[in-house]
Amino acid sequence: MTVTSTRAKPEGTLPDRTEPAAPRKRRRNPLPYILLLPAVLIVLVDMGYPLLRQITMAFQHFSLEQQFGKPAEFVGLDNFTRVLGDSAFWLTLGRSLAFCLVCAALTMAIGIGGALLLTKLSRPVSVFVQAAMLLAWAMPVLSSLQVFQWIFDSRSGVVDWTLAGLGMQGMAGYNWFSNPLTFFAVAAILVIWMSVPLVVFMVYASVTQIDESMLEASTLDGANGWKQFREITVPTIAPVLLLVTILEIIWDLRVFTQIFILQKNGGITEQTNVLGTYVYQVGLSGGDYGVASATALIMLLITLLLTWRYVTQFLKQGEV
Amino acid sequence: MKELSRRGLLGLGGALGAAALLSACGEASGSASSDSLSTPAKLRVWFMKDSVSDKAQAWLKQEFENKFQGSTLTIEQQEWDGIVPKLQTALASPESTPDIIELGNTQAPTFCAVGALADLSGMKEELGGANLTKSLVELGSFENKMYAAPFYAGSRIVFYRKDMFQKLGLAIPKTIDELTAVATKIQTGNPEKNAHFSGMFLPGISSQSAFAWVFSNGGRLAVQKDGKWEGGLSSPESQKAIAQLQQLWTTGSTTGTITDSTIGSQPYTAFNTGEAGMFFGFNFHLKKIKKELLDAGKVGYFNFPSPKGDAVGNPFAGGSNVAISNNSKARGLAKEALKLIFSKPFQEFFATEGGWVPGNLNYAAALGQDELSKVTIEAVRNSVGTPAAKNWALVESAKVVDDFFVAMGALKDPVGLAKTADAKMTEILNSK
Numbered sequence: 213m214t215v216t217s218t219r220a221k222p223e224g225t226l227p228d229r230t231e232p233a234a235p236r237k238r239r240r241n242p243l244p245y246i247l248l249l250p251a252v253l254i255v256l257v258d259m260g261y262p263l264l265r266q267i268t269m270a271f272q273h274f275s276l277e278q279q280f281g282k283p284a285e286f287v288g289l290d291n292f293t294r295v296l297g298d299s300a301f302w303l304t305l306g307r308s309l310a311f312c313l314v315c316a317a318l319t320m321a322i323g324i325g326g327a328l329l330l331t332k333l334s335r336p337v338s339v340f341v342q343a344a345m346l347l348a349w350a351m352p353v354l355s356s357l358q359v360f361q362w363i364f365d366s367r368s369g370v371v372d373w374t375l376a377g378l379g380m381q382g383m384a385g386y387n388w389f390s391n392p393l394t395f396f397a398v399a400a401i402l403v404i405w406m407s408v409p410l411v412v413f414m415v416y417a418s419v420t421q422i423d424e425s426m427l428e429a430s431t432l433d434g435a436n437g438w439k440q441f442r443e444i445t446v447p448t449i450a451p452v453l454l455l456v457t458i459l460e461i462i463w464d465l466r467v468f469t470q471i472f473i474l475q476k477n478g479g480i481t482e483q484t485n486v487l488g489t490y491v492y493q494v495g496l497s498g499g500d501y502g503v504a505s506a507t508a509l510i511m512l513l514i515t516l517l518l519t520w521r522y523v524t525q526f527l528k529q530g531e532v
Numbered sequence: 533m534k535e536l537s538r539r540g541l542l543g544l545g546g547a548l549g550a551a552a553l554l555s556a557c558g559e560a561s562g563s564a565s566s567d568s569l570s571t572p573a574k575l576r577v578w579f580m581k582d583s584v585s586d587k588a589q590a591w592l593k594q595e596f597e598n599k600f601q602g603s604t605l606t607i608e609q610q611e612w613d614g615i616v617p618k619l620q621t622a623l624a625s626p627e628s629t630p631d632i633i634e635l636g637n638t639q640a641p642t643f644c645a646v647g648a649l650a651d652l653s654g655m656k657e658e659l660g661g662a663n664l665t666k667s668l669v670e671l672g673s674f675e676n677k678m679y680a681a682p683f684y685a686g687s688r689i690v691f692y693r694k695d696m697f698q699k700l701g702l703a704i705p706k707t708i709d710e711l712t713a714v715a716t717k718i719q720t721g722n723p724e725k726n727a728h729f730s731g732m733f734l735p736g737i738s739s740q741s742a743f744a745w746v747f748s749n750g751g752r753l754a755v756q757k758d759g760k761w762e763g764g765l766s767s768p769e770s771q772k773a774i775a776q777l778q779q780l781w782t783t784g785s786t787t788g789t790i791t792d793s794t795i796g797s798q799p800y801t802a803f804n805t806g807e808a809g810m811f812f813g814f815n816f817h818l819k820k821i822k823k824e825l826l827d828a829g830k831v832g833y834f835n836f837p838s839p840k841g842d843a844v845g846n847p848f849a850g851g852s853n854v855a856i857s858n859n860s861k862a863r864g865l866a867k868e869a870l871k872l873i874f875s876k877p878f879q880e881f882f883a884t885e886g887g888w889v890p891g892n893l894n895y896a897a898a899l900g901q902d903e904l905s906k907v908t909i910e911a912v913r914n915s916v917g918t919p920a921a922k923n924w925a926l927v928e929s930a931k932v933v934d935d936f937f938v939a940m941g942a943l944k945d946p947v948g949l950a951k952t953a954d955a956k957m958t959e960i961l962n963s964k
């Protein structure tokens with residue numbers, strides 16, 4: 213609002229307004245930029261500084277002694293060669309990518325399915341389902357972790373009890389957290405459970421915006437549900453799907469809390485590390501901030517690579 | 533504007549992981565602290581869970597605040613789990629550092645070596661001098677200067693169900709093999725017909741308990757040869773100990789696969805529910821044992837046995853050091869508070885309230901003359917610590933040893949995994 217009122221002053225005379233030169237004038241006006249300044253500053257200080265610091269540290273020998281005041285010395289690409297030469301890093305990377313892709317794919321599939329289902333439900337049921345999802349989504353991650361640990365507890369957990377009751381004798385007292393595969397299965401269920409609601413809400417919101425007449429027309433033309441979904445629903449809500457997919461991939465790749473807490477339960481840290489916990493272990497626990505920074509930079513690069521196609525597509529669509 | 537915010541959002545997602553990592557590590561600085569006693573200060577003290585009793589905490593706070601009017605002393609209790617990373621970041625800046633900190637003795641060498649702590653050599657005599665527990669002084673020193681003073685020590689002893697031993701006609705084991713045999717007999721006997729019964733409660737995650745087997749056989753976690761550290765789990769002595777442990781986990785204990793560290797730190801729980809015939813715990817765990825069991829005279833304790841039965845075994849030397857952060861803005865007052873910690877009343881609280889052996893051995897007599905105290909002091913006297921290596925805390929936080937013993941508890945290959953763990957230890961311990 214302030215922008216338009218100040219703009220009106222220098223323009224003064226009427227005919228100017230219709231002239232094509234107007235956009236150039238808008239660019240010269242400094243006010244929008246001044247208004248942008250606080251936000252840009254916050255982003256720079258909040259994210260620019262740590263990022264810069266991290267990039268610097270990635271090229272330094274920075275361990276505990278440097279943390280307590282010893283000057284850090286630059287070592288070129290040393291940290292990077294050390295990370296890339298560490299087999300543990302590659303194993304962790306593979307594990308992380310697999311975990312991320314499985315979680316993101318399942319989350320999207322379940323989320324989209326749930327959203328479409330919501331459109332078919334009667335109003336009270338739909339409201340009930342949405343309320344339940346909102347609760348799941350709003351639950352603090354530590355609380356849900358605790359609940360999941362109880363559910364999968366080897367002594368008193370309901371899962372082992374049920375499976376044993378169903379006749380699977382080996383499952384009585386089974387420790388889910390002591391085997392990497394079942395460890396990640398539990399972690400994936402938790403991660404997916406927590407991120408599905410957001411996908412459902414966003415997809416549901418955009419699906420309800422689809423023009424009903426278009427769907428009706430397609431029904432008259434003989435399109436079935438799957439065809440409608442593929443030819444009408446998906447193209448219409450593509451921007452939302454893209455955005456959510458990007459977010460899911462980013463979130464699932466840098467998953468930390470869930471794995472970190474479950475590791476305390478599992479006791480097999482090395483076989484269950486993902487990139488996030490690996491960086492934490494090398495950097496904060498291992499006191500090697502230089503190598504950890506280099507790893508985190510590599511992780512950032514991988515995230516960009518993974519999402520690059522989506523990001524460019526997304527930006528292109530955003531301009532329409 | 534729209535486009536910018538979108539890009540910002542994407543950047544945010546990507547950079548957050550990286551940024552969050554670093555937001556915690558502030559700028560390092562070591563100067564600008566005050567040694568004056570006249571400027572009032574708000575001292576922050578970090579004690580670990582289960583270390584200092586409420587009574588002792590209240591006493592310290594009151595004494596200090598009475599002596600230094602206008603100053604305050606606040607005790608913040610910390611959890612063991614994850615304390616090393618927390619200390620690394622908190623101690624590094626004058627704004628976030630607590631003034632006085634308790635350090636696990638296994639972590640002390642690391643913090644002494646990197647310049648995180650104030651030099652206490654000048655007040656060593658005043659704190660107790662030759663009466664300070666020697667092994668803890670060693671772990672708290674670097675290049676002949678003491679940075680972390682002995683706080684307290686403790687070692688595990690074996691608790692057992694007297695009634696079960698009696699019923700099955702068992703005697704207190706004198707050797708490690710006898711211990712396994714006794715555990716096996718109780719487990720197969722299962723006198724109370726309990727579905728979850730274990731002869732001995734010994735979770736795989738509790739590596740510090742398992743150290744007793746290694747140390748008593750003469751093994752060490754790592755040894756220094758010609759100035760270089762080397763992992764010691766592959767040594768014949770350590771391998772013998774692991775074979776004994778895996779035998780126990782096969783026939784005398786069902787708890788090797790327990791990987792929950794919380795359950796591991798409360799070994800008395802299974803004992804209380806009648807699900808274990810023995811557990812390996814600290815003397816102060818006696819207070820956590822169910823009253824009915826104690827009143828009925830069903831609880832006894834003995835020292836960890838040796839391989840040959842000719843001596844007391846060598847359990848892990850648990851304990852803590854106490855230090856002043858080099859970045860503290862009130863080092864002078866912190867030193868005064870440290871003097872209070874090493875005064876007779878506070879040291880005796882360790883013995884009378886906590887059941888720990890106080891850092892100044894002059895006051896250990898306060899533990900009393902009863903059987904429990906005798907067994908405890910014997911255990912502490914024979915205890916062996918983790919390597920006094922500068923990087924030991926890093927081995928701990930990389931969970932090299934923990935992961936190894938969890939795998940042993942699950943009866944995995946001792947030779948191959950010991951080799952891997954040793955290589956990792958060697959690498960971490962020798963890195964600069």
